[in-house]
Amino acid sequence: NAGVTQTPKFRVLKTGQSMTLLCAQDMNHEYMYWYRQDPGMGLRLIHYSVGEGTTAKGEVPDGYNVSRLKKQNFLLGLESAAPSQTSVYFCASTHMGSNQPQHFGDGTRLSIL
Amino acid sequence: GESVGLHLPTLSVQEGDNSIINCAYSNSASDYFIWYKQESGKGPQFIIDIRSNMDKRQGQRVTVLLNKTVKHLSLQIAATQPGDSAVYFCAENFFGSYKLIFGSGTRLLVRP
Numbered sequence: 732n733a734g735v736t737q738t739p740k741f742r743v744l745k746t747g748q749s750m751t752l753l754c755a756q757d758m759n760h761e762y763m764y765w766y767r768q769d770p771g772m773g774l775r776l777i778h779y780s781v782g783e784g785t786t787a788k789g790e791v792p793d794g795y796n797v798s799r800l801k802k803q804n805f806l807l808g809l810e811s812a813a814p815s816q817t818s819v820y821f822c823a824s825t826h827m828g829s830n831q832p833q834h835f836g837d838g839t840r841l842s843i844l
Numbered sequence: 845g846e847s848v849g850l851h852l853p854t855l856s857v858q859e860g861d862n863s864i865i866n867c868a869y870s871n872s873a874s875d876y877f878i879w880y881k882q883e884s885g886k887g888p889q890f891i892i893d894i895r896s897n898m899d900k901r902q903g904q905r906v907t908v909l910l911n912k913t914v915k916h917l918s919l920q921i922a923a924t925q926p927g928d929s930a931v932y933f934c935a936e937n938f939f940g941s942y943k944l945i946f947g948s949g950t951r952l953l954v955r956p
Contacts, residue, residue, distance in 0.1 A: 735887075762942060773933070773948045774888070781942055789943070821887050830876040830895060830937065833944060835887035 733757055735836035737822050743842045744812045752807040752839050754822030760834075761827040763805040764789075765797060767818040768838075774821065780805055781827075812843045852931060854951040863921040865950045867934030872915060874936035878944070879908060879919045882931045891919070891932075921952075929954045 735756045744750055754763065765777040776789030780799040794816060796808045805824075809816060819840050823833040857863045869877065875896035880888035894901045894908045894917075901908050907920040917934050931951050935944040 764943075774946045776943060779942060787942075823887075830939070832878050832890045832893055833935075834890065835880075837885070837887045 735822055735824055735834055737820075737836035737839050739839060740837070741840045743844060744809075745844055746812060746814060748812050749808065749810050750812065750841075751809075752820055752822075752841075754805045754807070754824075754836060756803055756805075756822075756824040756834075758824060758826075758834065759802070760824035761802070762825045762833075763799065764823040764825075764833060765795070765805065765807045766821045766823065767791065767816075768821060769818050777807065777820075814843045817841060817843045852949050852951045854953060856953045856955060857924050858955050859924060859926060861924055863919075863924045863928070863952060865919045865921075865932050865952065867917040867919075867947050867950075869915050869917055869934065869936045869947070870945065871936060871938060872912075873938045874945075875939055876937040877908070877910060877917050878935045878937075879906075879917075880933045880935060881928075882933065882949070884930075888933060924952075924954050926954050926956060928952060 738753045764779040766774045775791050778797040780786045783802045786797045798806045819838045821838045823835045825831045825833045878893045879891040881891050882888045892903045892908050899910050905922045909918045931949045933949045934947040937944050
């Protein structure tokens, strides 16, 4: 049971390049989330999804897009990468309903030069 | 190495001692609370949770205490081990919300 798997684990981009981060979960979770983690700022929610085909904005959505075409996958896209998007990105998932813990992947470390 | 938490509060304890990590939560409507452990280079790992109808819950070597009156949560780790060295986050949620609100974290260092 892999849980939440994120690819790639590391990536270096040049300013203006685009890329997609992939999150896959094998727990049949309905809800999925993308966070970024920066030093001293904790986890900040970028976008989330409460089901296949649905997405919603979180706390810091600007510069990112997401898609949830399949229940098990949640994609995070950077259309035109900026140095301010250098961060560690985490994906999480959980079962439907509140009062459920989110389960996290091990992150993608992204550097924008 | 992991760059997260450069300015986090740090708790340093001797191996074998008990550790207490505190968290003040923000929303009086929150009714569900979680503690996560994050090791260097890893994602947050679920440790233990508690609902607001309880004031104490115990797991293996860990206990979570909830004081709703002062909106305070604590994580107690018994007989702290070197493998417990990590950053610990609390998170809160309220009924009907899809989202968790995370605290900024505390770094636990275990001295051998």
